[in-house]
Amino acid sequence: MKKALSIATALVVLGVAGSASAQDTPAFHCEPGETYYMNVMMSGIEYWKPVYEMFEQAAHQLGCEAEFTGTPEYDVNKQLTSFEQVLVRSPAGILLHPMNPDPFVEPINRATANGTPVVTFAADSPNSNRVAYVTSDNNREGRAAADAIAEAMGGKGTYAVLENPGQDNHDRRVKAFIQRMKDKWPDMTLAGRAITNQDPNKAYQAVSSLAQAHPDLGAVFMPEATSAIGASQAALEADQNIKVMCVDVNAKVLDLIKAGDMFGAINPNQGIQGYMGFMALFLAAHPGLIDPMNDYKRTGKNPFSFPLLDNGFSMVTPENADDFRWNEYKARRDG
Incomplete structure (x- = not known):
């Protein structure tokens, strides 16, 4: 009976979707295969896990794909290589934690020039053309x-x-x-x-x-x-x-x-970093959603950008330490 109801529900949904015009498609939605990447140095650090958890959730809420990439070593050249490997995949956008700011200026600028927006988080490359920086202060x-x-x-x-x-x-x-x-x-x-x-x-x-x-x-x-x-x-x-x-x-x-x-x-509030980092990338990758009152049409500059989004932070003490445990958080998220 449950299986029959599920099939019937699916057919209704498909019927509605099939009869809808293109104008009915939600604007905040990815095209099939549209993939956003998160790139870090020292990929085994626990800090990245809740960041990516919420990056991935935001992606799935908008029908997008998400991938985690990086390098296990504390080596800026190896992270640069991993960043280049992501670019080869034609990503819709990249959420980047650059190990050092200056070495990433050229690859970020090149990615942006080729239509791939880059948002930095937790560490910045301020002299680059990244469209946004999400961090705690x-x-x-x-x-x-x-x-x-x-x-x-x-x-x-x-x-x-x-x-x-x-x-x-x-x-x-x-x-x-x-x-x-x-x-x-x-x-x-x-x-x-x-x-x-x-x-x-x-x-x-x-x-x-x-x-x-x-x-x-x-x-x-x-x-x-x-x-x-x-x-x-x-x-x-x-x-x-x-x-x-x-x-x-x-x-x-x-x-x-x-x-x-x-x-x-x-x-830092890592989950907010990941979630807002994804949303910033999505908006930068879909500039047609935004029509601000400025000169972006004259200059040809992407209308979406901001220098800093503060995700806030918490003070961890013996009293609240258990609230920050990854395993418990992940179990709650999976439950």
Whole structure:
């Protein structure tokens, strides 16, 4: 009986669709085979999963196809190669997390010139012709982290930072963090800076060395989650009550925060990044949907573009850490 009802329903739908004119087709809908890609560096990072989950949902809601691509290495040349491999597939659009801004200027501009819009997310290539940038405010994240640490330390103490020079969003977070300490918390002293490039072993060694050199070290901040694993281990072994804080989370970081072995983390709203990133790409790929009151017809420029969409962020603490677990989120989404 259920099977018969399903077939009857399908025939009704097909009959309605068959009798409808082309004008009845929803404007916000993809053509068959219209595919949008998400391209990242270090494709195994857990951060990308909820971003792509909502990127894919937005695609399916509009009858589009979505694909995830990237490279497993922290290597800008390998990500550039993966980006070029996507271009060969004639994508409708690309949501891109560029490892470094400048190397991607030429390929983004070439893609755009050939009719493939590019939207950046979480990290930008501001000198390129990307049509939009979706991110949490990296400067606001750095300032919020500085305030949280300084307040917890009573506004006085010594701190250090771990960093990954050259990655735009990470550089902004670190710079904002240090500047906030200088401007608002003058009694907070910077003990040192160490380059870890998202390597937990380098982070472990860096924090161990910093703790030995500065017995009064009270906090360490880093702009990503991978380094936090090594940093927190070194902090625990140093037994100096060092508050470790990062941006982004993964399962291990959440475990550490929940157990009280890490001070906390700031997590961008990844799902909003993915969803709004897709919507921006779709609108850029379908400029006929938009007719703004400007000179786009005279200049020939795509009428859809915006410099920044802030997806917001959350402060992760022991109390709410479980709300950011990927497995539970995915199970809920699949259910």
